[in-house]
Amino acid sequence: xxxxxxxxxxxxxxxxxxxxxxxxxxxxxxxxxxxxxxxxxxxxxxxxxxxxxxxxxxxxxxxxxxxxxxxxxxxxxxxxxxxxxxxxxxxxxxxxxxxxxxxxxxxxxxxxxxxxxxxxxxxxxxxxxxxxxxxxxxxxxxxxxxxxxxxxxxxxxxxxxxxxxxxxxxxxxxxxx
Numbered sequence: 001x002x003x004x005x006x007x008x009x010x011x012x013x014x015x016x017x018x019x020x021x022x023x024x025x026x027x028x029x030x031x032x033x034x035x036x037x038x039x040x041x042x043x044x045x046x047x048x049x050x051x052x053x054x055x056x057x058x059x060x061x062x063x064x065x066x067x068x069x070x071x072x073x074x075x076x077x078x079x080x081x082x083x084x085x086x087x088x089x090x091x092x093x094x095x096x097x098x099x100x101x102x103x104x105x106x107x108x109x110x111x112x113x114x115x116x117x118x119x120x121x122x123x124x125x126x127x128x129x130x131x132x133x134x135x136x137x138x139x140x141x142x143x144x145x146x147x148x149x150x151x152x153x154x155x156x157x158x159x160x161x162x163x164x165x166x167x168x169x170x171x172x173x174x175x176x177x
Contacts, residue, residue: 041116045147045174048111048118052084052172053151060084064106071103079156085170086155092122093157093165097130104128112174117143121171143175 058080060066071077076099077087084107091100104120104127112118117139120128129136140146154166 041145041147041174041176044112044116045149045172048108048174049149049151049172051111052088052107053153055084056080057082057084057087060107062106065103071099079159082155083153085151086153088120088127089122089153089166089168089170090155090157092125092127092168097125097127100127101130115177117173117175117177119173121173123168124171139177140173140175143177146173146175148173 057065057072057077058067062069064070065077066072067080069077076091076096079087079090082090088100088104091097091103100122108118108128117136118128119126119132119140126132148171150169150171152167152169154164154168157163157165
């Protein structure tokens with residue numbers, strides 16, 4: 001009778017050890033296999049593109065980029081019915097890339113979550129960020145999901161001479177950092 005109890009305890013120890021090892025493997029594998037949902041990254045990219053392509057300067061309430069803001073008062077923005085994408089490409093057409101970067105930073109601060117990377121290129125030239133840091137490049141290269149959207153915009157450079165700019169290809173990239 002004494003030998004039967006010893007076998008029961010060894011079996012119970014083995015089952016408990018396998019349970020602990022199994023739970024450990026499950027936790028380790030699920031921690032390393034996390035990939036951000038594609039649909040969330042796509043939704044952020046799509047909502048950013050929709051916001052930029054449908055919101056006009058006159059409808060933007062921003063002390064820097066909106067009507068009556070710094071850029072409006074300084075004359076850098078003069079066409080109130082331009083969409084935000086048109087205005088970004090307008091800055092590129094005028095060669096004012098620094099203002100374009102500040103403009104994008106002001107309007108997209110609340111739209112793209114902190115744990116997502118964001119880049120805007122116009123005709124292949126990066127406008128946001130203007131200078132890509134090594135951390136930025138590494139973040140973009142090491143991501144599991146990068147969503148890119150592209151749209152073509154054009155507009156009037158000078159309203160008195162009706163000089164036009166464009167078409168310009170604006171590319172928006174969003175990725176999970």
